[in-house]
Amino acid sequence: MEGSAVGVSEAKVCKTFQINNRRYLGNKYKLLPFITGVVEKECAGIETVADIFAGTGAVASAFPDKAVITNDLMYSNYICHCAWFGAQAYDQKKIADFVARYNAKTRCGENYMTRNFAGTYFNKRNCAKIGYIREDIERSYKKGELNERERALLITSLLYAMDKIAATCGHYDAYRKGAAYEGALELAVPLARANNRPGNRCFNEDANELVKRIRADLVYIDPPYNSRQYCDAYHLLENVARWEKPEVFGVAKKMDRSGMKSRYCTAGAAEAFEALVGDIRARYILLSYNNMAEKGNSRSNAKISDEDILRILRQKGVVKVFSESYKPFTTGRSDIEENAERLFLCTCYDGA
DNA sequence: TGGCATGGCCATAAGAGAAG
DNA sequence: CTTCTCTTATGGCCATGCCA
Numbered sequence: 001m002e003g004s005a006v007g008v009s010e011a012k013v014c015k016t017f018q019i020n021n022r023r024y025l026g027n028k029y030k031l032l033p034f035i036t037g038v039v040e041k042e043c044a045g046i047e048t049v050a051d052i053f054a055g056t057g058a059v060a061s062a063f064p065d066k067a068v069i070t071n072d073l074m075y076s077n078y079i080c081h082c083a084w085f086g087a088q089a090y091d092q093k094k095i096a097d098f099v100a101r102y103n104a105k106t107r108c109g110e111n112y113m114t115r116n117f118a119g120t121y122f123n124k125r126n127c128a129k130i131g132y133i134r135e136d137i138e139r140s141y142k143k144g145e146l147n148e149r150e151r152a153l154l155i156t157s158l159l160y161a162m163d164k165i166a167a168t169c170g171h172y173d174a175y176r177k178g179a180a181y182e183g184a185l186e187l188a189v190p191l192a193r194a195n196n197r198p199g200n201r202c203f204n205e206d207a208n209e210l211v212k213r214i215r216a217d218l219v220y221i222d223p224p225y226n227s228r229q230y231c232d233a234y235h236l237l238e239n240v241a242r243w244e245k246p247e248v249f250g251v252a253k254k255m256d257r258s259g260m261k262s263r264y265c266t267a268g269a270a271e272a273f274e275a276l277v278g279d280i281r282a283r284y285i286l287l288s289y290n291n292m293a294e295k296g297n298s299r300s301n302a303k304i305s306d307e308d309i310l311r312i313l314r315q316k317g318v319v320k321v322f323s324e325s326y327k328p329f330t331t332g333r334s335d336i337e338e339n340a341e342r343l344f345l346c347t348c349y350d351g352a
Numbered sequence: 353t354g355g356c357a358t359g360g361c362c363a364t365a366a367g368a369g370a371a372g
Numbered sequence: 373c374t375t376c377t378c379t380t381a382t383g384g385c386c387a388t389g390c391c392a
Contacts, residue, residue, distance in 0.1 A: 170383095174360060
């Protein structure tokens with residue numbers, strides 16, 4: 001069914017991809033059965049789900065029969081949400097044609113990407129292609145050849161394709177020196193027809209501000225857990241998505257990211273969380289948070305204590321905690337015991 | 353001066369699938 | 373069924389800077 005969406009002829013030449021075909025810190029894809037299981041058992045009459053720290057959007061995608069609201073501070077994630085959850089109609093054959101044309105394109109010239117990133121995360125050839133494609137998407141959009149959804153779909157395709165070949169450990173805090181660059185950039189066609197309800201809405205702003213204006217039956221909260229800012233880890237995808245061509249600096253070639261930082265990565269996390277919860281209008285609040293409080297390196301420990309989480313949520317409603325053990329990724333240098341991913345479900349007092 | 357934030361660097365485990 | 377191969381997944385560590 002979804003597989004045939006590519007079109008008869010294009011299906012042969014264009015590969016397809018889905019929302020979870022990307023590497024992302026804190027990705028909840030593997031935990032979806034756990035999350036949806038808790039919601040099915042514990043929450044009645046859910047019609048709208050708001051995923052206000054959506055990241056890849058994996059959790060929102062786990063509710064294909066609900067109206068979804070997504071939000072993320074990063075534009076690169078927002079663009080993907082528009083692609084996956086947007087309601088605007090688009091021409092699937094046109095997307096496949098663009099993808100095929102981009103994949104067939106050889107000999108792209110110098111551009112912003114080659115000047116700034118050749119020999120870092122990508123080799124020069126792939127940089128040239130990324131820069132060419134991103135420029136062409138914008139040009140085509142401005143000429144009216146692509147609508148907003150089609151622009152989002154193609155940028156999403158580019159971001160996912162970059163992720164596949166980047167010489168990284170999955171994020172862009174550093175590139176792997178001496179690593180072999182893997183293959184050539186190859187775009188694929190996004191299969192974005194799982195949930196495109198007219199009522200879906202995607203936002204790109206501070207979750208603390210957004211919750212003052214929205215209402216949902218279930219608000220899912222999956223904030224950053226530790227001091228690592230997602231704008232640091234994904235600066236390059238953000239750079240390409242925004243395509244404002246800023247100056248970049250340092251070994252890692254990061255752009256100025258002031259104004260993109262999340263308070264949930266700082267010592268002010270608990271305070272931010274308390275304000276957020278206070279402003280939420282929902283019947284249920286579901287929070288994902290790990291139990292890394294004091295277990296590992298200070299850089300990786302959780303910023304909000306269990307005591308604060310429970311104290312804050314209990315002001316809002318009745319709280320139940322669900323836990324599932326979770327093997328953290330490691331490169332073999334550390335050995336964290338009994339890491340668990342927890343779900344805090346709050347049934348709100350004033351939720352109706 | 354100590355706590356907090358950040359820049360920059362770094363790699364293997366585990367599971368799935370193929371092969372025998 | 374066993375073994376091999378490939379793919380995919382995701383933080384930890386250290387040094388330094390900032391600021392009350």
